[in-house]
Amino acid sequence: MTQSEQHQEPIKHAEEHAESAIMAAQRAEAMLADALELADPELIHSAKDRLAQVNNKVMDATKHLSEFSTDYHFSRQLHQTAEELQDASQDVKASIDKSKLPKQVR
Numbered sequence: 001m002t003q004s005e006q007h008q009e010p011i012k013h014a015e016e017h018a019e020s021a022i023m024a025a026q027r028a029e030a031m032l033a034d035a036l037e038l039a040d041p042e043l044i045h046s047a048k049d050r051l052a053q054v055n056n057k058v059m060d061a062t063k064h065l066s067e068f069s070t071d072y073h074f075s076r077q078l079h080q081t082a083e084e085l086q087d088a089s090q091d092v093k094a095s096i097d098k099s100k101l102p103k104q105v106r
Helices: 003-038 041-066 076-098
Strands: none
Touching: 003 041, 003 076, 041 076
16 A cells, blocks of 8 residues: 555545434434324334434534644535534434424423
């Protein structure tokens, strides 16, 4: 393995981690949408828990990817992945907010 390939390995790992987090966020959002459509409290609770887990995964991937943002080799592709990760983070937060049910008034 050349030195260049060794240098690219952590960047590739960060990109794969970010892409995995983006896909997990999309699946969790779909899970919540289905649960809300079915109006099933158990499914909604499960989906909200999954969104919280995914939110942590997205934040971790963002941190990992940002470690390379000042790197000379930070390509246009990685920049695009970072933007998609930011979008996923905003979408997850919006889904969490959307799923909050009003407290019952007594």
